[in-house]
Amino acid sequence: MDLFLKDKVALVTGTGKQRGNGRHIALTLAVEGCHVACVDWDFEGARSVAGEIQNMGLKSLAIKVDQSDPQQVSDAVKTINGELGQVDILVNNAAVGTLGTIIKPQLPDWEKALSIDLSGPFYWTRETMGSMLERKWGRIINISSMSGVLGSFGQCGYSASKGGLIALTKTAALEGARHNVTANAVSLGSIATELFDQIRPDMQERILNSCAMQKPGQPQDVGNIVAFLASDRAAYITGANIIVDGGMNLFVY
Secondary structure, three states, rough: OOOOOOEEEEEEEEOOOOOOOHHEEEEHHOOOOOEEEEEEEOOOHHHHHHHHHHHHOOOOEEOOOOOOOHHHHHHHHHHHHHHHOOEEEEEOOOOOOOOOOOOOOOOHHHHHHHHHHEHHHHHHEEEEHHHHHHOOOOEEEEEHHHHHHHOOOEHHHHHHHHHHHHHHHHHHHHHHHHHOOOEEEEEOOOOOOHEEEEEEEOHHHHHHOOOOOOOOEEEHHHHHHHHHHHHHHOOOOOEEEEEEEEOOOHHHO
């Protein structure tokens, strides 16, 4: 079987949850031949995914990182470079959801969302993109949200961060384009993760009624689009915001 990403090194953040997008992204990249650094605040969760990848005969390691801390990010990248090699594919998946309307925001929640959901991806990009530019190959894939495209009532910090992440993606695409380094965002609608399960059933129904397909996506759907964007099958795609929402955007006029 041809492997589209044989021996590439991928760094995936937010890999700790058993039914999370990050786990499926990491495993799908491994199926395509990647060695994968699994990063999460939940070290045990990340280590579990790394173990699955090692059982596939590939190299992998787990690292616990608070990505709101630029020094921890820098140290983690140095460890990855030493153990797996220079990062070829960066997937900024880790994020936190915070609640708060604009007129009644909880400032710590606002600052937490910005520091983890926007500053964190910036730190990872800053630490890995230089090597990609030097080697004339790289893929930066940022997992955003329809909240960053449409806004989301009561989630001002999360929405602002995810909207900013799309803009950061476009800037990285401009800066990397002449060096064969692409940067793309993937904006997700409702995906059947543990987080979706925590939503009240009546709210789940309301959310799915606003989706043309009337069902949530699966984490594997996210893994599949990321693997495509990481490969040379998507070599001429950069600066794009790929919508993966089951048709939610079709109901916005």
